[in-house]
Amino acid sequence: MKVIHMKRIKVGNKYKLDGASQFAYTRENKLVRIEPGQIVTKIKDKWSDKIRLRNMYRTEYNGETVEIDIDYSIIDRYFRRRF
Numbered sequence: 001m002k003v004i005h006m007k008r009i010k011v012g013n014k015y016k017l018d019g020a021s022q023f024a025y026t027r028e029n030k031l032v033r034i035e036p037g038q039i040v041t042k043i044k045d046k047w048s049d050k051i052r053l054r055n056m057y058r059t060e061y062n063g064e065t066v067e068i069d070i071d072y073s074i075i076d077r078y079f080r081r082r083f
Helices: 047-051 072-078
Strands: 014-017 022-026 031-034 039-042 056-061 064-069 079-082
Touching: 031 056, 031 064, 072 079
Parallel strands: none
Antiparallel strands: 014 039, 014 079, 022 031, 022 064, 039 056, 056 064
């Protein structure tokens, strides 16, 4: 049996999409497309995010800063930590 260890994700960590484009939802349930090479930053989850099991990140989309929900498994598979 193989044990898979996920990355430790902390507030302020930056990740770069190193794969195909991904889709994510904002807090207002708007669909956002994350392009390859785009950088997302982990932000502090609000109490309402924790209740809804959301993992919030901040990124640029159409010239605006948006807060989006990306699952930990997507971060682990398709993103690389940027220092």
